[in-house]
Amino acid sequence: MSLDITKASVKQSLSRLLWNNSRALKFLNINLNSKPVLLFLLSISSSSIFVLIYNVVKLINYFKLKSLQRSRLDLSKRNFYKKGSVYRIINVPYKNNNLKVKIDRTNPDKYEHDKLVFKKFLRDTEFSDMTDSVVESKFLKKLYIIWRHVLIPKVLHPNSTILVGQLLFLVARTWMSLLVTRLDGQIVKDLIGLRGKAFLRGIIYWFLFAFPASYINSGIKFLTTRLALNFRTNLVRYCHDLYMDPRMVYYKLQFNQNHSDVYKMDFNYVDQYLTEDIKKFSDSLTSLFSNVGKPTMDLIFFAIYLRDNIGSAGISGILMCYFLTGWFLKRHSPNFSRIWKTKTHLEGIYYNYNLNLINNCEEISFYKGIEIEKSKVHKIFNNLLSHSNLEIKAKFNYGLLEEYILRYAWPAFGYFFSSFPILLNYNSADSDSIKGFIVNKRLMLNMADAGSRLMYSIKDISSLSGVTDRIFTLLLNLHQVHDHNFQYGMAYNGFGSQLKLTSFTSRLRVPSSSHIEINGTIQTSYPGLRFEHIPVIVPSAEGINGTKLLSSLNFKINLDETLLILGKNGIGKTSIIRIISELWPVYRGLLSKPAPNEIMYVSQKSYFINGSLRDQIIYPLNHLQMIEKGYTDHQLITYLNEVGLGYLLERFGNLDYHPNETATIMTDDLIVNGKSVKIYNSNVGLGDGKKSWHTLLSGGERQKLIMARVLFHQKKFVILDEPTNAISYDYEDAIFEMMKAKKFTFITISHRETLIKYHDYVLRLNDVDNYEFERVDDGLKTFESMDKEIAFLKAELEQMDKAIERKQELLNLLNGPED
Numbered sequence: 001m002s003l004d005i006t007k008a009s010v011k012q013s014l015s016r017l018l019w020n021n022s023r024a025l026k027f028l029n030i031n032l033n034s035k036p037v038l039l040f041l042l043s044i045s046s047s048s049i050f051v052l053i054y055n056v057v058k059l060i061n062y063f064k065l066k067s068l069q070r071s072r073l074d075l076s077k078r079n080f081y082k083k084g085s086v087y088r089i090i091n092v093p094y095k096n097n098n099l100k101v102k103i104d105r106t107n108p109d110k111y112e113h114d115k116l117v118f119k120k121f122l123r124d125t126e127f128s129d130m131t132d133s134v135v136e137s138k139f140l141k142k143l144y145i146i147w148r149h150v151l152i153p154k155v156l157h158p159n160s161t162i163l164v165g166q167l168l169f170l171v172a173r174t175w176m177s178l179l180v181t182r183l184d185g186q187i188v189k190d191l192i193g194l195r196g197k198a199f200l201r202g203i204i205y206w207f208l209f210a211f212p213a214s215y216i217n218s219g220i221k222f223l224t225t226r227l228a229l230n231f232r233t234n235l236v237r238y239c240h241d242l243y244m245d246p247r248m249v250y251y252k253l254q255f256n257q258n259h260s261d262v263y264k265m266d267f268n269y270v271d272q273y274l275t276e277d278i279k280k281f282s283d284s285l286t287s288l289f290s291n292v293g294k295p296t297m298d299l300i301f302f303a304i305y306l307r308d309n310i311g312s313a314g315i316s317g318i319l320m321c322y323f324l325t326g327w328f329l330k331r332h333s334p335n336f337s338r339i340w341k342t343k344t345h346l347e348g349i350y351y352n353y354n355l356n357l358i359n360n361c362e363e364i365s366f367y368k369g370i371e372i373e374k375s376k377v378h379k380i381f382n383n384l385l386s387h388s389n390l391e392i393k394a395k396f397n398y399g400l401l402e403e404y405i406l407r408y409a410w411p412a413f414g415y416f417f418s419s420f421p422i423l424l425n426y427n428s429a430d431s432d433s434i435k436g437f438i439v440n441k442r443l444m445l446n447m448a449d450a451g452s453r454l455m456y457s458i459k460d461i462s463s464l465s466g467v468t469d470r471i472f473t474l475l476l477n478l479h480q481v482h483d484h485n486f487q488y489g490m491a492y493n494g495f496g497s498q499l500k501l502t503s504f505t506s507r508l509r510v511p512s513s514s515h516i517e518i519n520g521t522i523q524t525s526y527p528g529l530r531f532e533h534i535p536v537i538v539p540s541a542e543g544i545n546g547t548k549l550l551s552s553l554n555f556k557i558n559l560d561e562t563l564l565i566l567g568k569n570g571i572g573k574t575s576i577i578r579i580i581s582e583l584w585p586v587y588r589g590l591l592s593k594p595a596p597n598e599i600m601y602v603s604q605k606s607y608f609i610n611g612s613l614r615d616q617i618i619y620p621l622n623h624l625q626m627i628e629k630g631y632t633d634h635q636l637i638t639y640l641n642e643v644g645l646g647y648l649l650e651r652f653g654n655l656d657y658h659p660n661e662t663a664t665i666m667t668d669d670l671i672v673n674g675k676s677v678k679i680y681n682s683n684v685g686l687g688d689g690k691k692s693w694h695t696l697l698s699g700g701e702r703q704k705l706i707m708a709r710v711l712f713h714q715k716k717f718v719i720l721d722e723p724t725n726a727i728s729y730d731y732e733d734a735i736f737e738m739m740k741a742k743k744f745t746f747i748t749i750s751h752r753e754t755l756i757k758y759h760d761y762v763l764r765l766n767d768v769d770n771y772e773f774e775r776v777d778d779g780l781k782t783f784e785s786m787d788k789e790i791a792f793l794k795a796e797l798e799q800m801d802k803a804i805e806r807k808q809e810l811l812n813l814l815n816g817p818e819d
């Protein structure tokens with residue numbers, strides 16, 4: 001009550017103030033309590049309040065950030081706990097400075113729960129004949145699942161606030177349209193009635209209306225883009241949590257198979273799903289709110305308003321016309337969803353091919369293979385082109401129909417029905433009838449416009465349906481592979497298979513389901529490495545019946561013993577490592593190995609990140625973690641010297657050298673383990689990407705740098721896949737001697753028999769059912785390896801002799817028989 005009195009007195013004193021000071025207002029008889037004036041004042045005051053709140057929040061955040069930066073935060077603690085929530089603070093480079101950004105962590109249980117939702121959807125729909133109509137459709141179900149579990153996971157969520165704000169703005173915009181339409185009619189009426197003062201007043205009101213109208217329109221645009229960005233953030237974080245997980249979804253995804261074509265996802269194009277598709281989905285979903293929300297609201301409001309002017313029969317007639325023509329259009333609409341999906345797929349192939357060309361430019365140049373590459377890329381582009389032509393044709397035919405009906409037929413209905421009151425009144429000269437006609441005509445045209453925008457948005461809905469399919473497929477596949485019971489392409493039965501024992505003494509559990517394919521047991525914390533009756537099988541939907549590389553492998557080495565695995569190409573040497581590192585499943589038998597943090601794997605292909613020289617040695621740690629663990633640059637330099645790469649420091653200056661100099665950013669001093677240190681934060685993915693470590697270093701240098709990485713990490717157990725095949729024999733000897741001296745337990749895969757002398761055991765793979773595992777006799781080590789090497793060289797020489805003989809025969813044939 002008292003609030004109302006205060007409001008009224010403020011309004012009165014404001015009116016008095018303006019009234020007393022403005023002769024123009026008096027002259028034009030402008031009512032300060034009228035809607036245009038009040039809305040104008042409201043928009044001015046609310047935008048001022050908005051700006052004020054925005055600046056206050058900005059100021060508070062600034063001080064919070066300052067206090068956070070001043071606080072001697074020990075970043076060695078990865079997680080911080082506050083009021084029950086877990087969050088991480090990360091350093092983000094910003095304008096030559098470093099910002100500490102707080103990232104809230106998602107509870108991992110959420111993903112396990114969501115998995116059930118996706119499983120249920122698959123079970124319910126895979127064999128059902130749900131239509132692709134909008135009402136009872138998989139599309140709406142999929143959209144609901146994404147919405148409910150990723151975009152707005154709880155009711156009280158910032159995104160809900162934005163949505164409510166958007167809804168209010170949409171209602172306000174429709175209401176503004178009604179007010180403007182009425183004012184339009186009034187202005188025309190005053191003009192026809194030659195009332196100059198009233199006409200001028202109408203124009204002033206028009207200008208006043210422009211303020212709130214512009215405010216509302218830009219508010220809707222702002223909220224739409226903000227919401228799109230929030231949706232994108234949520235989706236990206238959700239996908240990354242599943243995809244970049246210690247369960248190695250990013251690797252295992254290649255083995256996933258869905259029985260239904262609808263949910264098949266090509267592993268080679270996962271980048272397109274994760275980047276472009278997520279962006280397209282977020283943008284088209286949010287723009288659909290305004291594209292569908294605004295015309296729907298307009299249709300409802302205008303229809304109610306028009307019913308008072310032209311009667312229920314008139315409005316029913318016009319809505320019936322809209323409905324029939326709309327139905328006709330829908331029937332003749334091409335399947336834009338399928339067109340869009342195919343186009344996205346073809347674009348992905350074209351993009352990937354170009355990427356492949358960039359990544360392998362050197363190899364292609366050596367082979368002079370550009371002609372075949374060109375013809376292939378042309379073929380791919382032609383496919384894309386012919387699909388685009390089909391799309392253009394389909395759009396043209398539909399566009400003809402659409403333009404005729406929506407742009408011309410519907411406004412004609414509007415004219416026809418809005419003229420009813422005048423035609424029936426027979427008093428067309430009456431300015432009130434003219435005002436009514438103007439208002440009705442404008443409302444009809446607005447309604448036609450709203451209806452046509454709704455019809456146009458059928459295309460938007462179709463493309464949203466296409467992109468929703470792709471996003472849902474991505475999430476489904478990620479969940480399937482992220483599942484603890486992932487069966488490498490076998491049907492999903494939801495039961496566990498691969499048992500994991502956390503300690504040597506753990507007791508075995510027996511799986512209860514009979515159709516479990518992956519029946520092996522992995523035992524960690526074992527002091528050595530032991531394979532017991534383990535078949536090496538390429539994972540596939542055939543499970544245990546898939547391609548068998550080795551029937552049953554048995555061997556055992558203890559800690560401090562070393563093993564060399566020998567065998568011809570493709571026999572399955574690297575596959576044994578894939579099993580040890582759990583990339584491939586243990587279908588049968590028992591695998592005993594040390595704890596994961598005690599093993600280091602070095603793959604055949606050297607891998608380098610976009611970072612400094614230091615980053616290459618310490619990978620997968622970053623500079624901050626390196627300092628936390630107490631390592632110094634001095635140690636890194638020693639390792640470089642030990643592998644014979646000390647000269648790189650002279651060449652590049654120091655360990656901070658980065659192929660793309662702009663990418664190395666030095667942070668402020670940070671407090672780590674109680675000490676103030678400078679951190680070089682270079683693995684943030686910046687840089688122009690013109691140069692990389694791969695192009696800067698030779699094949700042998702790359703392998704040596706990887707060996708420096710091995711020395712740095714000092715893991716007890718090291719598995720090396722052809723680590724020195726590009727290194728000269730003398731350095732190879734030096735590296736293995738050093739590994740022995742430093743007491744690494746290493747398993748080496750190689751084709752070089754000469755390496756036997758550095759190993760205690762040798763595993764020779766000959767065939768699927770034929771392998772030999774034996775201890776290398778100390779006395780024989782040197783001789784055996786030398787014998788093997790001599791035999792190998794002899795075989796090579798024999799082959800060369802044969803090739804020379806064949807060449808001579810060919811030359812003889814060409815030159816003809818000698819006289």
Ligand SMILES: Nc1ncnc2c1ncn2[C@@H]1O[C@H](COP(=O)(O)OP(=O)(O)OP(=O)(O)O)[C@@H](O)[C@H]1O
Pocket residue numbers: 538549567568569570571572573574575576
């Ligand atoms: N992801 C995969 N999908 C299907 N087959 C695979 C996959 N990875 C490897 N293979 C197959 O498994 C077989 C063994 O591969 P592996 O890499 O273990 O050979 P390797 O003995 O290490 O050979 P090399 O000495 O040439 O490196 C090969 O025939 C290969 O084609």
